[in-house]
Amino acid sequence: xxxxxxxxxxxxxxxxxxxxxxxxxxxxxxxxxxxxxxxxxxxxxxxxxxxxxxxxxxxxxxxxxxxxxxxxxxxxxxxxxxxxxxxxxxxxxxxxxxxxxxxxxxxxxxxxxxxxxxxxxxxxxxxxxxxxxxxxxx
Amino acid sequence: xxxxxxxxxxxxxxxxxxxxxxxxxxxxxxxxxxxxxxxxxxxxxxxxxxxxxxxxxxxxxxxxxxxxxxxxxxxxxxxxxxxxxxxxxxxxxxxxxxxxxxxxxxxxxxxxxxxxxxxxxxxxxxxxxxxxxxxxxxxxxxxxxxxxxxxxxxxxxxxxxxxxxxxxxxxxxxxxxxxxxxxxxxxxxxxxxxxxxxxxxxxxxxxxxxxxxxxxxxxxxxxxxxxxxxxxxxxxxxxxxxxxxxxxxxxxxxxxxxxxxxxxxxxxxxxxxxxxxxxxxxxxxxxxxxxxxxxxxxxxxxxxxxxxxxxxxxxxxxxxxxxxxxxxxxxxxxxxxxxxxxxxxxxxxxxxxxxxxxxxxxxxxxxxxxxxxxxxxxxxxxxxxxxxxxxxxxxxxxxxxxxxxxxxxxxxxxxxxxxxxxxxxxxxxxxxxxxx
Numbered sequence: 001x002x003x004x005x006x007x008x009x010x011x012x013x014x015x016x017x018x019x020x021x022x023x024x025x026x027x028x029x030x031x032x033x034x035x036x037x038x039x040x041x042x043x044x045x046x047x048x049x050x051x052x053x054x055x056x057x058x059x060x061x062x063x064x065x066x067x068x069x070x071x072x073x074x075x076x077x078x079x080x081x082x083x084x085x086x087x088x089x090x091x092x093x094x095x096x097x098x099x100x101x102x103x104x105x106x107x108x109x110x111x112x113x114x115x116x117x118x119x120x121x122x123x124x125x126x127x128x129x130x131x132x133x134x135x136x137x138x
Numbered sequence: 139x140x141x142x143x144x145x146x147x148x149x150x151x152x153x154x155x156x157x158x159x160x161x162x163x164x165x166x167x168x169x170x171x172x173x174x175x176x177x178x179x180x181x182x183x184x185x186x187x188x189x190x191x192x193x194x195x196x197x198x199x200x201x202x203x204x205x206x207x208x209x210x211x212x213x214x215x216x217x218x219x220x221x222x223x224x225x226x227x228x229x230x231x232x233x234x235x236x237x238x239x240x241x242x243x244x245x246x247x248x249x250x251x252x253x254x255x256x257x258x259x260x261x262x263x264x265x266x267x268x269x270x271x272x273x274x275x276x277x278x279x280x281x282x283x284x285x286x287x288x289x290x291x292x293x294x295x296x297x298x299x300x301x302x303x304x305x306x307x308x309x310x311x312x313x314x315x316x317x318x319x320x321x322x323x324x325x326x327x328x329x330x331x332x333x334x335x336x337x338x339x340x341x342x343x344x345x346x347x348x349x350x351x352x353x354x355x356x357x358x359x360x361x362x363x364x365x366x367x368x369x370x371x372x373x374x375x376x377x378x379x380x381x382x383x384x385x386x387x388x389x390x391x392x393x394x395x396x397x398x399x400x401x402x403x404x405x406x407x408x409x410x411x412x413x414x415x416x417x418x419x420x421x422x423x424x425x426x427x428x429x430x431x432x433x434x435x436x437x438x439x440x441x442x443x444x445x446x447x448x449x450x451x452x453x454x455x456x457x458x459x460x461x462x463x464x465x466x467x468x469x470x471x472x473x474x475x476x477x478x479x480x481x482x483x484x485x486x487x488x489x490x491x492x493x494x495x496x497x498x499x500x501x502x503x504x505x506x507x508x509x510x511x512x513x514x515x516x517x518x519x520x521x522x523x524x525x526x527x528x529x530x531x532x533x534x535x536x537x538x539x540x541x542x543x544x545x546x547x548x549x550x551x552x553x554x555x556x557x558x559x560x561x562x563x564x565x566x567x568x569x570x571x572x573x574x
Contacts, residue, residue, distance in 0.1 A: 085411055088269040090229055092315060093332060094406050096323035107327075107407040107458075114406065137266055 025136040028091070028115060029059055032132065034099030035112050036063055040128070042103035043075065044068025057137075061116075063130040075128065077106055078121045082132070085113030152387050152415045153226035156380070157216050157234050163376070164209035164238070172202020181207060181246075188290060189244045189283035190358050191529030192485070194442040196242065197362035201369075204442055208241035211250060215276055218254075222269050228408035228418060228456035232330075233276045235453025239446030240280065244532045249282035252304045256311020271315045277333035278314040280532040281341055282307075287355050287530055291348075306344075313340060325543035327405035328503070330458045330496040334536020341527035357529030361485055362441040365433075369440045373430045373448065380452075381423025387416030395420055402502035403458035410456055418456045425455035425464065429492050432468065436482035436491075443485070447492035447535075459495045463502035463509065467494040470513020480517065490520045493535030497542055504550045515542045 033050050040048045040063070048065040067075065094111055101108040113119065118133040168177055180203020184195055195204035215237045219230060237245065257275030261268045288303035289296070318336035329335055345355060388394060394417040401407045409418040429448040438444060451459065471491045475482040482488070494513050501509025520538035531537060 081412075087225060087227060087229075087408075087411075088267065089224060089271075089273040090406055090408075092270045093274055093318055094322050094327065096319060097327045097405060100323065100326055101404065105404070106401065106412065107404050110408060110411060111406045113411075114408075137264075 024095075028095045028098075029061065029134065029136075031095060031098035032061055032112050032115060032134070035108050036061075036130065038099060038101075038103040039078075039109060040065040040067070043071035043128075057135055059134045059136060061130075061132040061134070063128070065128050065130075066126055067128055075123050077109055078123070078128070078130065081106060081110040082113040082116070082119040082121060082130075084119075085110060086117055087114040090114045151226070152383070152419070153231060153410065154216075154220065156383060156419065157212075157226065157231070160234075160238065161209050161213045161216055164205045164212065167372075168202045168206035168209060170202075171205065172200050176200055177203050177206045180204070181210075184246050185248050187286075188358060189246070189249065189286045190355060191283070191524050191532065191534060192243060192357070192359055192361060192443055193283075194243050194361050196442040196445075197360050201366075204242050207246055208238050210247045211241035211245050212238040214247060214250070218272065218276070222272060224269060224272065226410075228410040228458075229273055229406075231410070231418070231422070231456035232453040233273055236450045237276060237279065239449030239453070240532050242442035242446045242449075245279055245282045249285045249307070250279040252285055252307020253279050253281060253311040253314075256308035256313075257315060258311075259308065260312045260315050274315045274318050274333055275311055277533075278311060278318075278337060280334055280337050280536070281310045281314075281530065283532060284310065284341060284344065284530045287528075291353050291355055293353075310337075310340065310344075321540065322405065325540050326547055328497070328499045328543040328547050329536065329539040330403075330405060330454050330499065331493075331533055331536025331539055332405065334496075334531070334533025335540030337533055338523065338527065338531045338537025338540065341531035345527045345530060355528035355530055357524055359485075361439065361443070363439045365438070365440050369445065370430065370434065373440075373445070374427065377423045377426030377430065377452065379423075380426065381420050384416045384419030384421075384423060387419065388414070392420075395424075398460050399462040401458075401460070402499055403460065403463045404499040404503055405458060407458045407499075408456075409458075409460075421460050422452050422455040424461055425459060425495070426452040428461060428464075428468075432491060433488060436472070436488070438483050438488040439485070441485070444488050444492065447489050451492050451495040454495050454498075458502075459498040463498035463500075464495050466501040466506040466509025467497045467513040467516070470494070470510035470515075471517050472513075473510065474514040474517040478517065480521065486521050486524075487517060490517050490535060490538075493520075493539070496536060496539040500543065500546060500550070504554060508546070508550050512542055512546055515546060 037048060045065045045067055051062045053060045091114055098108055098111050116132040116134045120131040122129040180199035183199050184207050187198060215234055254275050257271050258268055261271045285303050285307040288306050289299045292299045292302055314336055318333045321336040322332050394413055398409055398413050398417055398421050429451045433444055468491055471494050472482060475487055480487045494516055497512045497516055500512040516538055519541050520535055523538045524534045
């Protein structure tokens with residue numbers, strides 16, 4: 001499921017330029033968190049926990065949220081749009097749109113799916129647990 | 139057994155197969171319509187002529203040469219995408235068919251190369267894979283006429299002008315990736331032609347700089363009038379084949395089309411990832427058929443630009459547009475011809491009608507009236523914007539659509555917020571009354 005050897009940084013490209021790119025990469029992570037927070041609000045969440053763990057260029061974004069039972073049928077979109085949707089060509093054109101739409105908008109959720117390298121979704125009767133893996137450029 | 143094996147191999151590669159089929163079809167069509175000598179001479183004419191808006195290759199050369207050029211340019215795009223091992227999704231189809239369309243009026247295998255090299259250099263200098271920026275580069279070839287124009291309008295020798303032209307193309311390809319990243323948030327994804335909008339902004343700036351040095355570029359108008367029946371029938375057959383191929387992939391199930399129509403279409407609505415390649419191809423086929431029928435009904439011309447615009451609508455039916463969100467915008471364009479000085483058969487308006495597909499997400503998100511408004515506003519703006527950059531941005535409609543979205547969407551959003559607050563209040567009052 002996880003794509004290996006993608007987005008390898010070029011060792012020759014360093015300095016201020018890389019710093020600027022890294023800022024973009026970090027902003028992308030915050031946009032992902034923003035979009036998913038909106039999604040959880042859209043399914044009636046009353047408690048949302050998010051966590052970002054960073055180890056050099058590897059980032060893991062975790063979410064744990066409850067949901068309202070009335071919206072259970074909406075949850076399948078997490079699997080549909082986040083898992084196995086990595087698309088290298090789209091991220092750098094559209095990442096600023098993540099978190100900008102209406103809560104739960106499917107196209108923005110798909111954008112998050114395109115921006116991450118791997119997604120794990122676990123849904124039980126009360127909670128949704130989400131783990132997203134992303135390798136940062138630069 | 140043999141058939142099953144073929145089907146297994148093709149699964150997941152349907153869009154690649156369809157894209158290659160389209161390129162081969164254009165090559166075949168070129169040699170059916172024109173002699174090899176005619177194609178050769180036509181290609182030379184296409185490469186050395188100015189390409190500013192509107193230069194119709196059907197009129198400049200011949201149908202055969204124009205289709206050969208389209209096959210070459212589209213073939214290069216498909217080859218690059220395959221070599222890079224890009225996943226063929228909705229955005230891939232939109233970029234392939236916008237390139238196919240514009241290769242009938244402005245792009246050729248020579249003038250697109252410096253822009254692609256520029257994008258390649260941008261990726262390399264940022265230590266990133268070219269895969270990340272290849273769509274921007276391919277969409278960015280809309281500024282290819284700028285490359286050709288520099289050869290003609292600079293006051294130096296041809297050799298020096300050529301060097302400047304290559305440099306300008308590389309610069310464009312280098313600037314577009316970061317620029318298009320920020321323009322997306324300006325129109326919030328409600329203009330499907332994001333790179334077209336970014337390219338329009340860049341072209342405007344470049345043309346202003348050139349004018350500061352006394353170098354001016356003027357728009358041209360080379361246009362093939364008339365409705366060649368072979369072209370019309372050919373387009374209908376091609377779009378019908380796309381629909382049938384989609385239906386075949388979906389094993390005869392038509393119902394999934396309804397699911398596509400539920401998406402508002404705002405970027406990034408990649409229908410291939412959301413609903414599968416079969417459903418997407420059916421949607422593309424339908425959009426193509428509707429566009430051809432509209433041009434027939436308004437007694438338009440099946441010129442290179444119009445056929446190109448139809449191909450663009452066909453491609454973007456994989457990336458945000460479907461009949462439900464496109465028809466209100468198309469209606470808006472048509473209605474505006476009843477109250478303005480433009481006729482439905484005015485060349486620029488024929489193009490606006492097909493390219494209005496870029497504003498389809500506005501109708502998808504805010505409803506039919508908003509879509510009609512967007513179409514009407516687009517008609518007015520698109521007729522002014524070309525002059526801003528001397529016809530050097532091929533995606534003039536993309537630039538115009540960007541302004542429409544920037545102006546219209548905030549008002550629509552605030553209206554919708556107020557509307558939903560009022561709706562909630564009324565709902566709560568009714569609930570309270572029923573409790574009492």
